[in-house]
Structures are given as structure tokens and as C-alpha cells.
Amino acid sequence: MTVNDFSLITIALLPFIGALFPGLMIRAGRNTSAIFTALPTALSLIMLLLLAPSVMDGQVITVELPWLPQLGLSVAFFLDGLGLLFAAMILGVGLLITLYARFYLSGDDPMGQFYTFLLLFQGAMLGIVLSDNILLLLIFWELTSLSSFLLIGYWKHLPEARQGARMALAVTGSGGLAMIAGMLILGEIAGSYKLTDILAAGEAIRASDWYLPALILILLGAFTKSAQFPFHFWLPHAMAAPTPVSAYLHSATMVKAGVFLMARMWPALAGTEAWFYIVTTTGLVTMVLGALIALFKDDLKALLAFSTVSHLGLLTMLLGFGTPMAAVAAVFHIINHLTFKAALFMTAGIVDHETHTRDIKRLGGLRTLMPVTFAIGSLAALSMAGMPLLNGFLSKEMMLEEAAHTDWAGSPHAVPVLATLGALLSVAYSFRFVGHVFLGPVRGDYPHEPHDPPFGLWVAPALLVGLVVAIGLLPHIAEPLVRVAAGAVTGGTLPEFHLKIWHGITPALFMSVIAVLGGGALLAIHRPLDRAWIAAPRPEAKAIFDRLVGGAVGLSRRITQMTHDGAMSRYLAIFVASTTVLGYLAWRGGGLPAATRDLLPVPPLVLVGWILLLVATGSVVLMHRDRFRALIVIGIIGLTVSVGFVYLSAPDLALTQISVETVTIILLLLALHYMPKASPVESSAGRRIRDGVIAVAAGGGVGALAYMFLLRDTPSISDYHLANSYEGGGGTNVVNVILVDFRGYDTYGEIIVLGIAGLVIYAVMEALLNGPAGRKLRSTDYSRDGSRDRHPLMMVIATRVMMPISILVGVYIFLRGHNQPGGGFVAGLVVSIALLMQYMASGFAWTQSRQRIEYHSMIGWGVVIAGLTGAGAWLGGKPFLTSGYDYFHVPPIEEFELATAMLFDFGVFLAVLGAVMLMLYSLSRIARHAGETVNPEPMDYDPSARTRIAREEE
Amino acid sequence: MEFIVASSVGALTAAGIYLILRLRAFSTILGLALLSYAVNVFLFASGRLAIDLPPILSPYGEASYTDPLPQALVLTAIVISFGMTAVLVMVALGAYLESDDDRIDLPDAAEDEESAGGAAQ
Known part of the structure; x- marks a missing residue:
């Protein structure tokens, strides 16, 4: 990676990294926060300027890092003339805005948050203009929508801000969705998602059948972002944002993203009739309409917002023309519009800041009171009007020149006349901005006594106006940048042109x-016109938008309520039935290969087991209302399944199934104690028949599927495991080696899930006991359910004897697990059963007070040990969870094997044990709250007590 | 043998589905337990059936083994379904204690269901 490549990536990423700081630095003061915002921006700008000379020489700097190559998504950036122009605008204006915002925002506004959002937005914008991969571009595109949402809604306490932000997000976000589809089509046509490839494939794209859908979808994205008619309505509502945001997003950057995209895609999409008519017409309509509405807006920012809409329309129209000179004019106007419009927004902000109103009808005569602001504001406004010797004049002349010889549907007059009308309206509202705010008599009723703002607030617009005048007087200084950017737009050679003030007597003049x-x-007849405008009925975009949103919300609510009525049994029935139907359809469509396996013989004992299973299953269904008995029968089914596992060569599964079965039944029994013991008959016979039909169909389907499956061979990856179990994993029990080695990562995840299940149960129990359920438990009398012999002598003695034996069995199963059936899962369950038996025999509280194990930390330790064992492989330079093993010989013991997998298995063991015991602990806590007492003695009737009493009597 | 296993899976599935369609939490838990058996056995059977061929490598030369991979997957599935059942039991218990009722449908929905069922009769 060369220095240039590195700089390019750094430029794009710096704002995102920088976004972390302002929020933190605000603790050190507002100035520090502002400086830490300016710093990454300035650094990026400097690096950009260092790259600029080579770009101006016509080089294109590209850099690409793979990200998701399967999707064609890479972190690819490139810097050409167009990217350079926009990046410089974004960063340069970003710096000015940072400065302006420092003085604009009041002490009550969370400034760190503002700067963080600003940098996020800046990074997203930079990403758009630098991306060389359209998928990456889409990501940044959506990021601008999101970050602008945050910025527009910055004053969260204002309802207009929230509504404006939501509207902007809804409009630009849905446009973005359309654009995703369009870009994907484009990528499919071009066969690559790399922007430079797509731009080079323009011919093929325009010839494709999918050209028109792609074009329309992409333009939807661009038009919504750049506020083109009929999507223009969000921009004025976004003016609820603080003025620095409006100046940055809504004059210089975000709204230009749509224009940028059209310029960027110009070589790929432009030049067709569809492009000309859609883009030019939209732009033309937007230009005239925006200017017309702007003339009648009394809010300074609304006036500027609609004027922006109008100018964006102008740019769109120019790009729609599709001629190289129009592209030159568009690029030049992008620069000029940026300078005067950002300055105007800042001027409006200053006026608002100083007079506490933005209402033009309450202003006037500020010329003498705010001379500096007046100078800045009027120069910028005159440039917007297109007055000579200012930069707005130059690009407007070029636009009119291009419009003058454009035919629209055979008519040579439509475009020139409408363009002139747009320019005329633009002059009118610009003059109004100057005339009605600054000129006229000084008034006595300003909401606040106006005077010029501090230097920090006016220096940023002053710098911009300096550019307005400089380019206006010496247009050739902008020429190299315009040339290289326009060259990048057209992707080819440009006609000879020079930017100059005087072009001679032309139609444009x-x-x-x-x-x-x-x-x-x-403007002279503005007053009567204004009255007529106010009286005239016109559609209110916000009302329409609100109705649309309301309708969509209502519709989705109705659909949700209709389908989601809270009847779980209904959802399940629909789910099972449709899955069954889908399975049937898949089978119908696919057909079956011939059977390749022979049936295995059925010994009589297996037949007995089968009948036992079927009878038990049927009994559960028939007697499920008698909960206790159903539970016992479920136990029988579990045992039968375990025996089946033994018979079918799965000893590990059998061990696990038996122990899990035991624990499950115990837990269910404990829970059943606090629940009704019987289910009442509730469902109608019809419903039962319906459920029965669904159940039999689904069960039959699954059974048939299993049968078909069992008779056919399919390729499997198991041979690999069998072959490498001993060599690679050091164990002969392949199932265990798979668990702790081949698929150790799965197992690691699974013990975490089990641990979480334990903790969830604990948390639910805590929540229950502290809520109304706890009170209910305490007030309910469960004593009549209790056995009179709660802790029988025989059971206590038997479990005491069993305890060490069971634990030894657990240890044995654990130790041999790597080579023989067993392992951490089973050992954990066996040991927990050994402990469970103690709890059952002598009561939970009695037993609990005799041990000091924290089950929570046991789960934690289990996960940590397993994780550390896995991570230990890194020390040996191997991937996570690679196991190592060796054989040791310590006399007098036989040679034995130690494997790191055993340590991992130990983690599994601890996690399983901890989770099971935590579940039991939770249920016992409930029992204590339900009034169960702690017995002082291990058993209710202790014969040894009698001997003791007898001795004492002696 | 294949038919025995397949029909057991089918029977367990059918019983499980019938029970999860009942209106009480406890029946649903029983149904889920049966469904877990069915699914586990089904997954296990995807390694095909073999008798006396456990996947424990023999030290005495060449031998054939059953497919170990489904067994490993099912082993963890058994443990996880235990965890799931336990959480469900706790949630059902909590729901019963909080609302004095262990119906799984929301009250008004259950009435709709019943009236619809009644109308169908």
C-alpha cells in the first residue's frame, strides 16, 4: 500500500474515529470539544490537499481492501476530480461550520453530542463521494440518512424538530431503499459492484433491458435525497434543525448527495432519452416551483430552503441535458451555490441569533444596525440572484446558455422560457432577502435589540463571501478544479471552454x-401577490404526508391485530399445518431416488420396546389432563428412547438421555407442586378433531420422511472424523472428540447457552418472588399437599450411602470420556443427580446449609475454564480450541493420557453441574417462600435420637 | 428396524404436536418434551441405523463404525432441550402464579377461539 493509498483510507475514516472525541472532550469545555471536532476535519483536509496535485494532473488514486468478497463488497475508495471537489467542499465547509456552531449553540445545548453527530455525518458524506464500490456507497448513503436524522432532530424538545427529522428519514430512507434495488440491478448488469467497472460498462448498461428499472430506482434515491419535486417537501421541514446543520446539510452536502450521484453515474446512465426526459423535466419543474414558493415564504430559513430546492432543480436539469458543457456548468454551479448558500444560511442564523426572529415581516432596516451582516448577506444574496461580478452570475449565464439551445419534445421554447422564469423568480426572492431584511426604515419593534455578532460568528460566512467575490471577479482561478471535476463527470474529453465574465452578446445575456x-x-408588487398567495388554496405537503403515515400505521396495526390476536395455540396450528403442507409440496416436486439400504432385522425384544413406546405415547395424549401421571409416563418414554440408543450403537446418547430424563422429571415434579394438578376440558370436540388431524398429518409426514431417509445413503463428512479422531484429537471415543475438539466451538457455545438458561431461571425466580406472585405464594397454604413423612429414614440412609458412589461414578465417567462412552456432559448430570438425591432426602435448606458452592460462579468458572483452554492453543500458535495431548507414565500407575481436551471437558462439566443445580436452587427458593420449613434434623424420625435420649435418662 | 424407528418418530411427533396445540401451559410443556424426543431421534437416525457398531475406535485393526457426527449433535441437543424445558417450566410457573391461570392464549383470544370452535360444531 503506497502513501497515497494510505492517505485516502485515512481521509475517509478520520471523521468516524474523530467522532469518538467531541462527546468526551466536552467535559474539558466547549472550546476543547470544538477543537477536537476541527482536528480530524483539518487533518483530512490537509491530506486531501496533499493528494490534490496528482488528481489535478488527471491521476485517479484508488485503494481496495477486501471486506465481504463473496458479496462483491470491498472497502474500495477512489479519488478523482469529482471526488476531490466534493471532499474538499465537505471538509472545508465542515471546518467553517464547526467554528460557526461553537458560537451559535447556546450553553444549554449538548455541544459534544452535536459535534459527534456532525463528524458522523461528515464521515458518511465523505464515504459517499470517495466510494469505489456501490455497495459501500449504499452503506454510506444510508448512514447520511441516519446521521442527518440525528442532526435535524438535535433539539429533541421541539416537536417540529422531531417531526422534521422523522419526515426527512422517511423520505430519504425510502428513496435509499429504492436505490439499493437499482444499484443491485446495475451491479448485475455490469457484472461487478466496483464503481469504476460500472462506469466503464456504460454502453452495456444503456443497452440492457433492465436499464429503465435501474435508472428509475436510482433516480428515486437521488431525487429524494436532493429534494426534487415531488419529494421536495421534507427539506423545508428539516429547517427545524439548528442553523449550522441547515448550512452544512441543506446547502452544501447532504442535499448535494443526490446531485453528486447523478453526476457520478453520468457516464453509465446519462445520454438516453429516458434520462433526458426524467431528469431534465424533474429538475425544471423543481427549479420553477421551488423558486415560486420561496418568494412567498416569510421564514428566512424556509425561503432559503425552497431556494435550495430550486437550485438543486437547476443542477438536476443541467445534468439531465446530458451534454458535456452542461456538466461543466453544473459542476461550476455546485461550487458557487455552496459558497453563497452556506453564507446565506449562516447570515440567517446570525439574524435569528441577534434579533430572536426569522420572520421577514418582522424584520427590515437592519442595514445600519448590523452593517457587517448586511455586507455579507447582501453580497451572497446578489450572487444567488445572479448579479454580475459575483460567482452566481457566471454559472447562471452558463445554465441559461445551455437551456437556450435545448429542445424539449420538439419545442425549442419550453426549456429556455421556464429556465428564464426560474431565474426571474430567483432574482425576486434574492432581492426580497436583501430588501425586506436589511433595507427599509429601522423599526422599533424587534423582539431583541439587534447588533453585529461576535467575530467568531461572522468570520465563517465572511470567508465564503470572499470566495463568492473572488470567483466572481477572477473566474479562471476556479477553472482547473471545474475542468478536472467535469472531466470526471463526463468520463471523457471536454470541449474547449474558459470561465470568464464577458461572453459577448448572447441569448443568455x-x-x-x-x-x-x-x-x-x-418584488415591487410583492405585497398584493403575497395576499393572493395566502388566500389561494394549495396542497399542504405535511398534511398529506401525515395522512399517508397515519394510514400506513393504521393498516399495519389492523393487520397485526388480525394476525396476532394472542392465541398461541392458533399460531402453532397455523405454523404446523403450513410446514406440513410445504413439506408435502417439496416431496411432490422432488421425487425419490431408489432405496439403497436393506432393512435391519427386528428381534422380538425390540418389538416389545416399540409397543411399550407407542402405548406410553398414546397414554400421555389420553391422560395429559392428569398431569402427574402424564409426567410419570413421559419418564417411561424417555427410558425407552435411552434403551433404543443403547441398542443402536449410541452409548453416549443413552447415558445423556437417562440422566437428563431424571433431572427433567424431578424439575417438572417440583414445579407441578405449585401448579394445578389437572387440566380442565376446554376445547370443543371439533377443535380436538382438528388438532388431531393436524398432529397425525404432521407426525405421519415426519415418520415417512424418517423412513425414506433411513433407506437411502447420502454422502457424509463423518469419515473424516473417524479417521482423524485418534491422530488429531487423541481420543478413541469419536463422539466425545467431536464434542471437545472437532466441534468444540459449538460445545463452547452450548455450555454458555445452558449457563444462560440457568441464570434466566434464577432471574425469573427472583423477579417472581419480589412481585405479586411472591405474596401469593406466601399466603397460599400448600401444607395439605405435603407428605407426612417428608424425609424418610430409608431414603436418607440410602442416599447417604449412594452419594460417594455416585460421585465416583461421575468422576469415572468423566475421566474415561475421551476414550470410552462418557464425558463432561454426562458426568455433570450424574454428579448433579447425586446432589439432587441429597436435596430430596433431607430437604433443600438442610443440605444447602452444609455446602458452600456458589452455583452462579460455578457456571462462570466452567465457561472460563473452557474458554481459557481453547485460548491456550494460541500460545502454541494454533487456532482457538486446537487440542494437544500426550501420554505419561508415572509408576506404579499404568501409562495414561492427558489431553487439553479434558480440561475443556472439565469446563463443560462445571457449567452443566452449575446450571442444573442453579435451576434446582431456584425452585427451592420458591418452596421456602411457599412456607416450607427448614428441618433441624436430616430425617423426620431418627432412631439414633432414641438411644441418645435413653442415655441421657440414665 | 427402520420402520420401528420411523414409526416411533412419527408417533412421538404426532403426540407432541397434539399436546402443544392444547390450551394449558403444562400440556404444552409435555408436548414439547415429546417433540424433543422425536426431533432428537430423527436427527440421530440421519446417521442411519447400525447395531453393535459404536463409534469407539477399536485398537484391533480395521472395524466399521456407525456415524458419530449425528450422535455428537444430538448429545448437545438433548442437554440444550433440557435447558429449554427448564426455562419454560419456570416461565409457565411464573405466569401461573402471577395470573392465577395457566392458559397460553390471551383471554379475549381464547374466547374468540372457543366461539369459533362452537360455531363450527
Whole structure:
């Protein structure tokens, strides 16, 4: 990776890294927070400027790191002229905004949060303009929607801010969804998701049948983002954001993302009739409509917002023309619009900040009171109007020149006339901005006495206005940048052009003169026009949007309520029935290969077991209302299944099944103590028949599937395990080696799940006992259910004797597990059964007070030991959970094997034991709350007590 | 033998599904227990059936073994389904103690179901 590549990645990532700091640094003060926002921006900007010379020479800097190569997604960035222009704009204006916001935001606003959001947004925007992979671009695209949502809704306490943010997210987010689809189509046509490949495949893309759908979907994304008609309505509502946000997002960056995308995709998509008519028409309509509405907005920011809509329309229209000169004009206007519009937003912010109002009708005469602001604001506004010697004039002339010779559906007049109208309206609202805010008589009724703001607040717009004038007077200084950026847009050679003030007597000049005169005239009769406008009925976009959203919410609520009515048995019935039908359809569609295996013989004993199983299963169904008996019969089924495992060469499974069976039944019995002992007859006969039909169909399907499966061979990966178990895992019990070695990672996850289950049960129990259930338990009398001989002598003695034996069995099973049936799972269960027996014999509390094991930490230790054993493999330079083993000979013991897998298995053992015991502990806590007393003696009737009493009597 | 195993799986599945469609939490837990057996045996059977061929490597030269992989998978499945059952039992117990009722359907939904069932009769 060269220095250039490295810089490019750093430029793109710095804002995201930087976003971590302002929020922390705010503790050190607002200035520090601002500095830590400016720092990554400035660093990125410097690195960008270092790369700029080579880009200006026509080089394209690219860098690519693989991310998800299977999806065609890579972290690929490239920097060409267009990217350079936008990146410089994003970072440069970002710096100015950081400065401006420092002075704009009041002490009550959480400034660290603001700067964090700002940097996030900046990073997302940079990502869009630098991405060389359209999937990556889409990610950044969505990130701008999300971060702008946060920024627009920054003043969370204001309902307009929340609603504006939601509307912006809904509109741009859904446009983004459409764009994802469009981009995916585009990638499929081009056969690559790399942007440079796609741009090179323009011919093939335009010739494809899928061109039009892709175009429309992508344009939907671009139009929503760039607020083109009819999606323009979100932008004015987004003005509820703090002014620095409006200046940054809604003049310079985010709304330009759509324009950027159209410019970027220009070589791939532009030049067709569809492109011309969709893009040009939308742009033209937006330009005129936006300018018209802007003229009648009294809120300064709303005026600027609609003027932005109008200018974005202008840019869109230029890109729609599809000619290289139009692209040049568009690029130039992007620069010019950025400078004057950001300055104007900041001016509006200053006016708002100083006079406490943005209502034009309450302003006027600020010229003498705020001379600096007046100078900045009016220069920027005149540039927006397109007055000569300012930069707005130059690009507007170029636009009119291009419009002058564009035919629209055979008519040579439509575009020039409408473009002139747009320019005329633009002149009118720009003049209004100057005339109605700064000129006129000084008023006595400002909400706050206005005066010029501190230096920090006006320096940023002043710098921008400096650019406005500089480019306006010496247009050739912008020429190299425009040339290289426009060259990147068209992807080819540009016609000879020079940016200059005087082009001679051209049609554009006449159109400009008409626009200026007409605009001035329009402003002169603004008052009656305004009254007519207010009186005229017009659709209110927000009301329509709210109705649409309300309708969608209502519809989804109705659907949810209809399908999700809380009847779980119904969901399950639908689920089972549809799964069965799907399975049947799959079988119908697929057919069956011929059977390849012979049937195994059935000895009579197996037949007996089978009949036992079927009878037991049927009994559970028939007597499930008698809960206690059903539970016992379930135990029989479990035992039969275990015996089946033994017979069918699965000793490990049999051991596990038997021990799990025991523990499950005990837990269920304990829980049943606090639940009704019988289920009442509730469902109707019809329902029972329906459920029966579903059950038999599903069961029959599964049985048939199993039967078909059993008669056919399929390729399997098991031979690998059999072959490598001893060599690689050091064990002859292949099942155990698979558990602790081949698929150790699975097992690791599973003990964690089991541990979590234990903890969940504990947590549920705690919540229950502290809630109304706890009170109910304490007030209910369960004593009549209790046995009169709770801790029988025989059982206590028997379990005492059994305890060491069972534990020894557990240890034995654990130790031999690697080579013979057994292992950590089974050993954990066996030992927990040994402990369970003690608890059953002498009562939980009695036993609990005789041991000091924290079951929570036992689960934790189990997971930690297993994890550390796995991580130990790293020390040997092997992947996680690679096991090592060796044989040792310590006289007088036989040679034995020690494997790290055993340590892992020990972790499994601890986790299983801890989880099971924690479950039991939880149930016993409930028992204590239900009034169970602690017995002082291990058994209710202790014969040895009689001897003691007899001795004492002696 | 294959038929024995397949029919057992089918019977256990059918019984399990019938029970999970009942209206009480405890029946559902019983049904899930039966379904767990069925699923575990089904998974186990995907390694095909073999008698007297446990996957314990023999030290005495060449021998054939049954498929160990499904067994390993089923072993953990048994333990996990135990954990799941235990959590469910606790949740059902809690629900019963909190609401004095162990129906699994929401009250109004259950009535709808019943009236629909009654109308069907």
C-alpha cells in the first residue's frame, strides 16, 4: 500500500474515529470539544490537499481492501476530480461550520453530542463521494440518512424538530431503499459492484433491458435525497434543525448527495432519452416551483430552503441535458451555490441569533444596525440572484446558455422560457432577502435589540463571501478544479471552454436581463401577490404526508391485530399445518431416488420396546389432563428412547438421555407442586378433531420422511472424523472428540447457552418472588399437599450411602470420556443427580446449609475454564480450541493420557453441574417462600435420637 | 428396524404436536418434551441405523463404525432441550402464579377461539 493509498483510507475514516472525541472532550469545555471536532476535519483536509496535485494532473488514486468478497463488497475508495471537489467542499465547509456552531449553540445545548453527530455525518458524506464500490456507497448513503436524522432532530424538545427529522428519514430512507434495488440491478448488469467497472460498462448498461428499472430506482434515491419535486417537501421541514446543520446539510452536502450521484453515474446512465426526459423535466419543474414558493415564504430559513430546492432543480436539469458543457456548468454551479448558500444560511442564523426572529415581516432596516451582516448577506444574496461580478452570475449565464439551445419534445421554447422564469423568480426572492431584511426604515419593534455578532460568528460566512467575490471577479482561478471535476463527470474529453465574465452578446445575456428586470418588478408588487398567495388554496405537503403515515400505521396495526390476536395455540396450528403442507409440496416436486439400504432385522425384544413406546405415547395424549401421571409416563418414554440408543450403537446418547430424563422429571415434579394438578376440558370436540388431524398429518409426514431417509445413503463428512479422531484429537471415543475438539466451538457455545438458561431461571425466580406472585405464594397454604413423612429414614440412609458412589461414578465417567462412552456432559448430570438425591432426602435448606458452592460462579468458572483452554492453543500458535495431548507414565500407575481436551471437558462439566443445580436452587427458593420449613434434623424420625435420649435418662 | 424407528418418530411427533396445540401451559410443556424426543431421534437416525457398531475406535485393526457426527449433535441437543424445558417450566410457573391461570392464549383470544370452535360444531 503506497502513501497515497494510505492517505485516502485515512481521509475517509478520520471523521468516524474523530467522532469518538467531541462527546468526551466536552467535559474539558466547549472550546476543547470544538477543537477536537476541527482536528480530524483539518487533518483530512490537509491530506486531501496533499493528494490534490496528482488528481489535478488527471491521476485517479484508488485503494481496495477486501471486506465481504463473496458479496462483491470491498472497502474500495477512489479519488478523482469529482471526488476531490466534493471532499474538499465537505471538509472545508465542515471546518467553517464547526467554528460557526461553537458560537451559535447556546450553553444549554449538548455541544459534544452535536459535534459527534456532525463528524458522523461528515464521515458518511465523505464515504459517499470517495466510494469505489456501490455497495459501500449504499452503506454510506444510508448512514447520511441516519446521521442527518440525528442532526435535524438535535433539539429533541421541539416537536417540529422531531417531526422534521422523522419526515426527512422517511423520505430519504425510502428513496435509499429504492436505490439499493437499482444499484443491485446495475451491479448485475455490469457484472461487478466496483464503481469504476460500472462506469466503464456504460454502453452495456444503456443497452440492457433492465436499464429503465435501474435508472428509475436510482433516480428515486437521488431525487429524494436532493429534494426534487415531488419529494421536495421534507427539506423545508428539516429547517427545524439548528442553523449550522441547515448550512452544512441543506446547502452544501447532504442535499448535494443526490446531485453528486447523478453526476457520478453520468457516464453509465446519462445520454438516453429516458434520462433526458426524467431528469431534465424533474429538475425544471423543481427549479420553477421551488423558486415560486420561496418568494412567498416569510421564514428566512424556509425561503432559503425552497431556494435550495430550486437550485438543486437547476443542477438536476443541467445534468439531465446530458451534454458535456452542461456538466461543466453544473459542476461550476455546485461550487458557487455552496459558497453563497452556506453564507446565506449562516447570515440567517446570525439574524435569528441577534434579533430572536426569522420572520421577514418582522424584520427590515437592519442595514445600519448590523452593517457587517448586511455586507455579507447582501453580497451572497446578489450572487444567488445572479448579479454580475459575483460567482452566481457566471454559472447562471452558463445554465441559461445551455437551456437556450435545448429542445424539449420538439419545442425549442419550453426549456429556455421556464429556465428564464426560474431565474426571474430567483432574482425576486434574492432581492426580497436583501430588501425586506436589511433595507427599509429601522423599526422599533424587534423582539431583541439587534447588533453585529461576535467575530467568531461572522468570520465563517465572511470567508465564503470572499470566495463568492473572488470567483466572481477572477473566474479562471476556479477553472482547473471545474475542468478536472467535469472531466470526471463526463468520463471523457471536454470541449474547449474558459470561465470568464464577458461572453459577448448572447441569448443568455438577454435572458439574464429579462430575469433581473422581471424579478425586480415582481418584488415591487410583492405585497398584493403575497395576499393572493395566502388566500389561494394549495396542497399542504405535511398534511398529506401525515395522512399517508397515519394510514400506513393504521393498516399495519389492523393487520397485526388480525394476525396476532394472542392465541398461541392458533399460531402453532397455523405454523404446523403450513410446514406440513410445504413439506408435502417439496416431496411432490422432488421425487425419490431408489432405496439403497436393506432393512435391519427386528428381534422380538425390540418389538416389545416399540409397543411399550407407542402405548406410553398414546397414554400421555389420553391422560395429559392428569398431569402427574402424564409426567410419570413421559419418564417411561424417555427410558425407552435411552434403551433404543443403547441398542443402536449410541452409548453416549443413552447415558445423556437417562440422566437428563431424571433431572427433567424431578424439575417438572417440583414445579407441578405449585401448579394445578389437572387440566380442565376446554376445547370443543371439533377443535380436538382438528388438532388431531393436524398432529397425525404432521407426525405421519415426519415418520415417512424418517423412513425414506433411513433407506437411502447420502454422502457424509463423518469419515473424516473417524479417521482423524485418534491422530488429531487423541481420543478413541469419536463422539466425545467431536464434542471437545472437532466441534468444540459449538460445545463452547452450548455450555454458555445452558449457563444462560440457568441464570434466566434464577432471574425469573427472583423477579417472581419480589412481585405479586411472591405474596401469593406466601399466603397460599400448600401444607395439605405435603407428605407426612417428608424425609424418610430409608431414603436418607440410602442416599447417604449412594452419594460417594455416585460421585465416583461421575468422576469415572468423566475421566474415561475421551476414550470410552462418557464425558463432561454426562458426568455433570450424574454428579448433579447425586446432589439432587441429597436435596430430596433431607430437604433443600438442610443440605444447602452444609455446602458452600456458589452455583452462579460455578457456571462462570466452567465457561472460563473452557474458554481459557481453547485460548491456550494460541500460545502454541494454533487456532482457538486446537487440542494437544500426550501420554505419561508415572509408576506404579499404568501409562495414561492427558489431553487439553479434558480440561475443556472439565469446563463443560462445571457449567452443566452449575446450571442444573442453579435451576434446582431456584425452585427451592420458591418452596421456602411457599412456607416450607427448614428441618433441624436430616430425617423426620431418627432412631439414633432414641438411644441418645435413653442415655441421657440414665 | 427402520420402520420401528420411523414409526416411533412419527408417533412421538404426532403426540407432541397434539399436546402443544392444547390450551394449558403444562400440556404444552409435555408436548414439547415429546417433540424433543422425536426431533432428537430423527436427527440421530440421519446417521442411519447400525447395531453393535459404536463409534469407539477399536485398537484391533480395521472395524466399521456407525456415524458419530449425528450422535455428537444430538448429545448437545438433548442437554440444550433440557435447558429449554427448564426455562419454560419456570416461565409457565411464573405466569401461573402471577395470573392465577395457566392458559397460553390471551383471554379475549381464547374466547374468540372457543366461539369459533362452537360455531363450527
